[in-house]
Amino acid sequence: MHTPRAADVAKRRLSLAARRLGTPDPVPAISELLDLSFDLPVGDARYHDNALTPGQFPLEHSFSELAGESLRLDFEPCGPSASPQSRQLETGRQVRRLVQQAYGSQALHWFDQRSEPWRGAGTPGDARFGAWFGMGVDRDGLQEVKAYYELKRGELDGLPPNLQHAARIAQATLPSLEPVFTSVACGRQQGAQRLYFYNRGDLRLMDLEPLLHRLGIGGQLPSMLRSIGVVTGGRFILPEGSVILGLRDTRKGLEMKLDMLVAGVPDPPSQMYGLLNLLLTERPRSHSAMRRVMQALTPDEVDSPGSISVVSFRVRPDMPARVSVYLRPSGYEQQGRSSTGPGGRETPPPPRSPHSRDPFYPMH
């Protein structure tokens, strides 16, 4: 039986989802990159060796309350055998091309300034993955294009001054934070750079209070605690390997994003999707958007868009907690191989390593 290339499957899935959501098809814009990244047959075990979704196919879809009904995806480019530098350079090239085409020269100039440290030959020899690529499209076209760049250990020098300052405050307040990677995103109106930290050790959510206060977003702690509490079923201590913290400097002040890696949480609620629905019922527009996105991402042959890999909570001075959900999409397993175990029970996915985003955990 012929096993299709993963790139072809991804293109077909993306085109289908775009049509269901009523957005332009993103495939022509990233066709070359998809071919380059997913040239192996679908289900090939070599895909599992990646840093974005270790042990899984290296592509994630996501829903963000702030992005509405848009089709968003992130993936590790260039395939499993590429070097980190190769990924950095290719991501830079593709993002620059899309930014120039969609947003023009000024946006490109901004992106070039922010991404310069990662577009040359400066990749350290001990880099693990190099870069990831991300984009989102909505009904008006390209909503956002994003490059995630791996940081050198302890490196803050390539970041803009405000973000460096915020990072130093964060590390002084929570010494367990270590910079892992940064994202440089260009949207229609503005660009934004976010710095991500890995949290070494368990994180008591109340320990975030002094950090939030020092960043000027202390007032949003209750909403964040409430949202996390609902989604995790009342868990307020997140173990090591389950938290990535992100900081971003916006015009309205600093934004903090807490990524909860579901695989790192012991005994996550089995009804997490239901709990997310419950959380969003108080915001009907977001609720409806999430359902639409999930439906659009569900292939015909299965009844689920995939499994939840990350749930994110974002707060800003003017905005209480807002949710994003990242999905490990279904449909990329090897065809012909049953996904159900003995007795008809679904085989659980291999556990995601709690160290998956630990910058210093060996990949191989």
Next chain:
Amino acid sequence: MPPTTTCKERYPELAANRALFKAARWVLIRDFDFPRTGDGAIAEEPVEGAGFSIGYDTAKGWEGADDARQSLRRRLRFASILGILISRNRTDPSYGRVDLGSSVVPLEQYRLSADTGEVAEATLRVKGEGPGHVPLVIASQFVGDVADAVRTFNQAQTLFQNVYHQLYLEGQNGVGNQTGGNPLTEISLRRLADIVKRLVDDGVRDNDPLLARQILLALGRNISSREDGHASAIDIDLPDLDAGVAVDIVSDNVAAVAAIYFSAMLEEMKLHAVAETVTEHFMTGMLPISRSTDGQRIYDWMRGARDRFSELERRSIYGRSLGLAMGSVGDLMPNREFPDLWIRFLSTVSLLARDSRSTNTSKVSVEQAKKAARDLAVNLSLHGYGVTHFAAVEMQGVVRDVKEMLEAPEVLRAYGVNDVWQLVDRVSAMYLGGAMNGVRYRTMAQNGSRIILWLARNAPRLASVAGPHGIDFNTETALINDIEGWLAVTGTPDSTVENYTDPVAMNAQPTIPNLGLGGGLGATVQDALNRVGLNGLPTIPQA
């Protein structure tokens, strides 16, 4: 002092092109009626003992029907053909083959007796560097190269004579006069061919009343081009693929990328940006430099800006040659394979060298190392076409000029530093958003470019698919040191080195640029299909 009419002639390229000399001589004897023995014969050895010499006398000139004149003209013909071949970089008569493949002419097959005027095997062996002799192998393509060179010479025979005459006069250095012997004149055969080609290209005829001036003008241009031969004299013509040969490497292309790499690393170190900043400070009167050669250098640099590549152009070339994500966004041929091929080659050779000093079983083989080297060399050769060579020539000049400008004592004093690298650090930190790791980038520039030059030098041997004959990586200590230095300075751990030693099958390994089909076509076709709704998507079930 008037020029001497008879000098001892020396040809600097001959010592390094011994195989070429012997092979060309043999082809000319076999196919072009050059005598093997006797007065008109060409010496067997290029430089040793009674080595090759034309024996020109400016007082007697070239004309005359006597045997001596005819022999003289034949030797000039031979020397000119050598110059043409060297100028075209056809210096390896075997085309990388050490085996006797189907398209290779093993000389032994042409061994005939001296009675018939044919060539004996004993004269057709070339000394190898190791003990004994290695047989001289001539690819059939080389025979064609020689024939082509003969044709070129025949079309401009008188020009060759005149140019040789002028080079003979210009090359005299008077050393012999001081020691009582004949003075010495040094004549570059490559330059001889380059100058004639330039004159032909410029439409200069051999009866031009200003011919001597034209020759001197061409000579001046040749010298001022700052390289061994004018850039335009090196042909970039697509290689003919021999039977059974899957890859081809143009060593000039690879060497050009070495200079691009060197410049790119220094650009990342902000050397160029520092030069611009210093020039700005000079312009605004911030530097305490007045009338001096140091000031003149900065002024010349500033005024020459319009003749140099702009930063955007330079960065586009880095993207095209080395895959760096900079420069023009719409580039159709970025070298996206380079980073992977580079780290694979370095890792494989590094591990091979380490294994050779270990008693453990080797993790990589010589064949793997050669494949990694060949893949990288083919890639660099492909991305060295077009403007790359010319850009490389300019960029090496720019780096030299910048370094000279910045290491001028007055400039260093103005910024309170002791050398050019301290200056780069200081200006970068104060005006350019932070200093880079200078040691890292300097090492990358030097070691990296030397590694690429090694590939260029060994291009013929790497292009051979016959096996790793002739390359013993374990004895290439300079290469290994450069590789280890590069890996060390980039902080590459052993685990990473081991990860990149497995050979990778290349789906496609193009050796020439893909004309006009660079990536845009697929998207265009897809877009067209999308517009008409023929993209093959299944029907969406209505909810």
